[in-house]
């Protein structure tokens with residue numbers, strides 16, 4: 001089968017060899033767990049517990065507030081000791097539920113083995129909502145909202161994103177290898193909820209073992225295809241994936257549902273399986289801990305709310321005795337991740353990786369004048385002119401940003417990666433988007 005691809009994109013060194021063969025290992029939680037009430041796009045959840053309350057794993061601690069929001073559950077058993085602002089991995093202080101772990105790991109939900117194929121779409125969506133499932137590829141959009149599109153936007157195709165094109169990260173790769181049934185059944189559950197006939201699982205061709213493993217779980221009558229993607233960044237971006245897999249083009253300013261498609265991450269499908277089949281809410285996730293500054297890179301299954309410094313300790317600590325530069329610890333991948341300035345920030349629902357990079361690996365360097373080389377334009381998968389967007393950000397020029405279609409930018413960072421003048425293009429685009437959101 002021909003490999004699917006898209007225009008533009010870049011080929012950063014993938015650095016995946018350090019963790020791609022490592023089995024997922026469970027780690028215990030820390031004594032104190034910090035669960036921010038904003039771990040998703042949309043309204044902050046409302047706490048339903050108070051200091052002094054005893055909780056068990058899976059107990060609801062905050063309920064979704066408004067249409068676009070998500071429930072949050074306890075990831076350990078113990079006592080709620082505070083509800084107060086704590087540092088979030090976004091860099092902001094966010095109201096959080098703090099739990100003192102009692103070390104007993106008592107489960108508060110009943111384990112089930114449900115026959116999902118007997119469930120109605122309504123029942124599936126209600127379970128997904130109850131389980132607090134959000135997009136786990138990093139987008140963190142509440143999944144129950146995605147599974148209930150407007151009636152005039154029928155979905156006929158569901159694409160599971162297993163491309164995992166960001167360097168270093170192998171958490172989705174290991175998930176597909178170790179829990180293929182959850183991924184495939186999770187996709188079938190999504191298809192049932194949306195009444196969609198076609199399912200695709202998109203995987204980059206450098207994960208041949210995952211492609212073979214997933215294919216083995218797909219029956220001939222399943223209407224599901226594994227699509228092999230070329231190794232190119234950002235292969236996993238939603239609109240490029242839709243174009244590459246279905247040949248449908250999402251018009252400027254429109255959404256996947258406008259072309260009858262829903263895209264979810266493979267980890268989201270697995271979490272949907274957990275709540276629909278086993279009644280397990282979203283309380284943990286797989287996190288790749290890697291980068292040249294990490295002594296023993298790992299793929300961990302991590303309870304939400306543990307601090308990132310603890311994960312680094314569990315991975316053997318840092319290779320260097322020197323304190324890391326502030327921009328060398330990243331939540332997520334090196335292209336789209338968020339630099340961390342404190343190791344106290346917690347792992348949350350969107351945390352697929354934690355990287356500690358050496359100076360050599362980290363993107364560093366001073367900006368110089370634009371060479372007008374056009375490399376950023378060639379690299380942009382969205383057909384934008386990144387240098388124009390950069391200039392609009394520098395000048396805080398709203399009109400210029402809109403003229404250059406800033407809302408179509410997916411913040412993939414491909415332009416920044418190729419720029420020989422080391423211009424911080426995507427950072428200025430983010431600044432400009434933030435300015436626009438306040439206008």
Ligand code: SF4
Pocket residue numbers: 379380381382383384385386389408409410411412413414415416425426429
């Ligand atoms: S302008 Fe946006 S979409 Fe285009 S390469 Fe840069 S970050 Fe990616």
Ligand code: SF4
Pocket residue numbers: 369370371372373374375376377387418419420421422423
């Ligand atoms: S890649 Fe960098 S130097 Fe080249 S045109 Fe774009 S901003 Fe200018």
